[in-house]
Each structure stands twice: as C-alpha cells, then as structure tokens.
Amino acid sequence: MSNLFQLLGGYFNEDWDLEADDDRGIVEFFMKQEPRETIQQTLNELQTLLGQKKSEDELNKIVFGELHCRYNPTADGLTTSQWLASLANQIDSGLKQVSE
DSSP: OHHHHIIIIIITSTTGGGTOSSHHHHHHHHHHHSOHHHHHHHHHHHHHHHHTOOOHHHHHIIIIIISOOOOOGGGGTOOHHHHHHHHHHHHHHHHHHHHO
16 A cells, blocks of 8 residues: 555645645645556555445544544545545546546
C-alpha cells in the first residue's frame, strides 16, 4: 500500500488544507503531480482495501493509524469507507477523462 500511503499520508497530511479547500481538491492536486502509473497503482490499492470489506474500526486503524491520514471525513458527514469509495470514484473518473 505504498502508493496509498503517499496519497493518504503525504497529500492528506496535517497541512492538507494549505493546498486545497477540500478533499476533492487534494485529489485533483495529487493527480496533477503524480505520473499516471502511480495514480493507477494508487487506485488499485484503494480498490483492494475497499474490497476487503473491513469494518469501519478496522479501516480507521489503517487509514489514520498505519497510513497517517490527517483528513477527517466525518467532518463532511462521511464514514471512512464512504470517503474512500468517493476517492476511488474521483480517481477512476479522472483517469478515464485523461485517456479520452
């Protein structure tokens, strides 16, 4: 999960709000900064994590404990799994737009 660590721990660090107004802006920033291969690998890792059907507690331990994400999706009314699914959708859509 090294690419996912880069996105969640690197781009969503404690100062993420200096780069963008919201999480969607951070993902856009990430997609402008990183090569397509890295973005695709990040999406694959994100989809794998979501496919493991972990509980919210387990996801929270991974996302905030192991991957050091400092964005709080509950502030926007989302659970961690909902937020991760939203990230996956945004990244997938962004990759499809680039390839068109």
